[in-house]
Amino acid sequence: MTILETLKKPEITEDLRGRGYSRRDMGRIAALLGGTVALGRAAPALAQQSARAVIGAVRIGSNECWTGPLPAGAAAAMKIVTEGNRYEPNGEHDQLFAAVSAVEGLPATHIKAWPGSSDPLNRAAVTFASPTRGIVTADPTYEQIWRTGAWIGAKVTKAPLGPQYQHDVKAMLAADPNAGLYYVCSPNNPTGTLTPIADIVWLAENKPKDAVLIVDEAYIHFADAPNAAKLVAARDDVLVMRTFSKLFGMAGMRLGLTFAAPSLHEKMMRYDGMQVTNMLPMTAVACGTASIPLAAEIKARRDEMIAVREKTIAHLQSRGLKVLPGSHANMFMVEWKGKAPKEVMAALLAQNVQIGRSWTAYPTMSRVTVGSAADMEKFRIAVDKVLMA
Ligand SMILES: Cc1ncc(COP(=O)(O)O)c(C=O)c1O
Missing domain, CATH: 3.40.640.10 (Type I PLP-dependent aspartate aminotransferase-like (Major domain))
Incomplete structure (x- = not known):
């Protein structure tokens, strides 16, 4: 039927x-x-915002996990x-x-x-x-x-x-x-x-x-x-x-x-x-x-993510960027010192780093997913380059 x-x-x-x-x-x-x-x-207006994954880029745009099962x-x-x-x-x-x-x-x-x-x-x-x-x-x-x-x-x-x-x-x-x-x-x-x-x-x-x-x-x-x-x-x-x-x-x-x-x-x-x-x-x-029963492995993955997230946020703050407080997940919202999120997104993509979208309610901010330690190191380097440009 x-x-x-x-x-x-x-x-x-x-x-x-x-x-x-x-x-x-x-x-x-x-x-x-x-x-x-x-x-x-x-709903094309919304769909446009969530760009397709760019193969080969550091993919920190869609809140996936940085590693497999x-x-x-x-x-x-x-x-x-x-x-x-x-x-x-x-x-x-x-x-x-x-x-x-x-x-x-x-x-x-x-x-x-x-x-x-x-x-x-x-x-x-x-x-x-x-x-x-x-x-x-x-x-x-x-x-x-x-x-x-x-x-x-x-x-x-x-x-x-x-x-x-x-x-x-x-x-x-x-x-x-x-x-x-x-x-x-x-x-x-x-x-x-x-x-x-x-x-x-x-x-x-x-x-x-x-x-x-x-x-x-x-x-x-x-x-x-x-x-x-x-x-x-x-x-x-x-x-x-x-x-x-x-x-x-x-x-x-x-x-x-x-x-x-x-x-x-x-x-x-x-x-x-x-x-x-x-x-x-x-x-x-x-x-x-x-x-699902692997409590120790789940905790280890969570702890790994938290350490990488906090290191990344501290770096962004040291560059004078505002990060919304209180994230308990593998993502955070960041504001780019007056630069438009779309432009920053494109500039970071040119450095082979794909970040996430903005929301109408917070139009000056982008969502960034917490990737692996190596991903986030590349992200930090790319942010420094883009901000200094
Ligand atoms: C809050 C929330 N709910 C549900 C989903 C849907 O995920 P999936 O269909 O992969 O389970 C997502 C995906 O990003 C999400 O962020």
Whole structure:
């Protein structure tokens, strides 16, 4: 059954119509969840900002990890290649859920696996927002849900980050008290800042009862801080999202997780979700399963990143550049002493160093990803050259 056929089932059509979606919107939902539209192309202004990776350059523009999967994860993936004739040689999805369950202290019934976190983010927007129930995010934050909201006709409201660059959850609720979806990214992309769990709990408790709170923890393993996973054991209106694309070095392998009450997950499955979730390449599943319990290796990678990040920030500050404080992730925002980020980006690219984009809310700043020690040494040398030019 195609996604369009699914959407034409009477009970699904009725649900979508009841939430304010038009016939035209249904075509757009089918294109979005069926993978026939890439929203980067639907919103050219945003897409232009995220330049394609330049092969051979120092790539510190898209928040990837500077190195590949943890060695035990890579070994598990390589081993399972030899059993590639089987759809699932030995209950690998269940092994993944058991491993995640042991680490997070969550029942396996509350865990689903995805090819990264982009699909469940779109799916959650379609399920919980609509033309009549909006989406609220911080500003700046990870923009994917802005594009999805625009595509499905949901109002997107943005509340500026607070004074410490954390999410201002009270301002978020006040900005649209009747939204269908509230999105908190912690640590936040692009600032790397954490939102305290107490603030996340406050938003869960004070938003409309039938609205859903997403906590996107794509970068949480880079922050030695409490996470929101346990919230989903007690509530049926919180969705926590994880990805293996960041600290675990698996962006190209595609593996993500959502944590939620089974009733909430079930709603997300309505639009052909079963064709995507829990149907993943065995290499990614095996790699994730072997990686997730490796607390010492995770800490070592985090410590390595923090040392490199702090050394880089200290260097930039010694050159009189302003760096936003409080990053707990593999990125930071830097301001270029009055030079336009686009020009600095081009000048650094001429030195073979590719940095990240700017956000409209912080137009004088660029996001820089923390790469390896060697990457960041090249970045520092290139910055010195460009600033002196
Ligand atoms: C905050 C955040 N969430 C989700 C994603 C999506 O990542 P993926 O689809 O690779 O899991 C990203 C990627 O940069 C991100 O920064």
